[in-house]
Amino acid sequence: MSRFEFLAPCHFGLESVLKKEIVNLGYEVTQVEDGRVIFAGDESAVSRANIFLRTTERILLKVDKFRAESFDELFEKTKAIPWENYIPANGKFWVAKATSIKSKIFSPSDIQSIMKKAIVERLKKIYKIEWFPEDGNEYPIRVTFMKDEIMIGIDTSGESLHKRGYRKLTSKAPITETLAAALILLTPWNKDRILIDPFCGSGTIPIEAAMIGANIAPGMNRSFLSENWTDLIPKKTWYSAIEEANDVRRDSVEMTIQGYDIDGEIIKAARQNAALAEVDQYIHFQQRSVSDLSHNKKYGFIITNPPYGERLEDKADLPALYKEIGRTFNALDSWSYFIITSYEDAQKYIGRQADKNRKIYNGMMKTYFYQFMGAKPPKRENRENLH
Structure with a gap:
């Protein structure tokens, strides 16, 4: 070998x-x-x-x-x-x-x-x-x-691996599938915990989370350039990998994942993308503003990619937006929330210093992954409180 x-x-x-x-x-x-x-x-x-x-x-x-x-x-x-x-x-x-x-x-x-x-x-x-x-x-x-x-x-890949094949429709400033998956994996979230993305756009973060929770291999529904390199890589290795991906997939898993966005058309696109990714049964998408975000469960996770003024004319709106994010998220005081943004004054207007701040380059753009940790649920917490 x-x-x-x-x-x-x-x-x-x-x-x-x-x-x-x-x-x-x-x-x-x-x-x-x-x-x-x-x-x-x-x-x-x-x-x-x-x-x-x-x-x-x-x-x-x-x-x-x-x-x-x-x-x-x-x-x-x-x-x-x-x-x-x-x-x-x-x-x-x-x-x-x-x-x-x-x-x-x-x-x-x-x-x-x-x-x-x-x-x-x-x-x-x-x-x-x-x-x-x-x-x-x-x-x-x-x-x-x-x-x-x-x-x-x-x-060996051909098209970039962030192109899973499910994202046919996107919002104005989409986050790539690979970056979304990495952000989720940087958090302690798991399939037994509530996850909300209040700026879900075309649904990438909720969809990647659902794929992680159901253990769906990200590349199982696409093709790769090296599949035909039979002189180097036996064809049977591809069949074997797909068989393995099908074996480890957990279709019967239960998850509570929610995606909200103020744009009703982009929510429709998110639902279509989730269906293409075969995870629509795990995600509830709804047209909703971040200011309307609330939840009756005590513990949960927010992972999101809010607007950060990609265009100059949008930058004037950022202080008010991030103040609203801070007010809404801090009301969920036992929740953990994770925000990726290039907006340098994000913490100032959110009104709280992040527990961790990780620099990540999204292409040539320097972004910050702010991690605000909530209280851990008691070990004997009724599972109902976690869903």
Whole structure:
């Protein structure tokens, strides 16, 4: 059985969540870096990581890592890699993305063209052909330069893993599925506790929570680029991973998850998305303003992504909105609430300092995940009070 290394990129600030997921899946984490986790596994790790991991953007098959300070060095070291172990003679291959940070080689387009030439030169000699038809399976290559060190991986996922397949309709500023899942996993919430998202938009946080509670693998209803790489990954590993995903799914679970939004049309979209994700039976969506939020149960969780003034003209409304959030949430004084926002004055207007504040980069935007912890329910609390 072959042993590979894999690169799993994630949002900056969420590496620990992804690491825990990978370990729980049974794989050895070999390195944690800013924005990615590197782990080892056999060929079945490709299918299982793509299907089961909730918080990574894609799974890359690690090809090599080396230093290069000139284009000549980049060409020669790329050419020395045994690309024939990965790419067949009819494979379609290209450097799909190149990034460079604090490195002497910094032009992405030059990196892409030089590496492509080097791979072609290598494979010409190996396959004894002058021209490549590139009419077979796709092998997109992604490279990252950091302080003159290059990491090279082949993308096994294709479309980003945040595209679970259920979100056909979205709100104006949607949170990605991978980020929503990571935020939930950062909290102590579990399926036995009430969860409300009062700014649910197209339903991503409630849907991801329901999928976590029912143990529905996020990738079980989509396809992946490497499914056809039968020279590298036996087809049976994909069938086996899907069978495993079906076996661990808990359809009979009971949960109380609620999603509210002031926009009635977006609530309709959220209901449709939940139905596509096969979790609509677990979630109650309703058109409701945050100021109308109340609950008769003593303990519960709020996890939400409120507006934070993506457009300049919206920023003037933020103090009043966050004061309203503070007034409403603090009335639920035994509840725990978790808010992701880029609004730097959020705590000031909420009127309370967060117990924890975690910086997370949502793309290039710095956001804060404020965690306000409520009282823990007594251990012998009647389960009715938790629902």
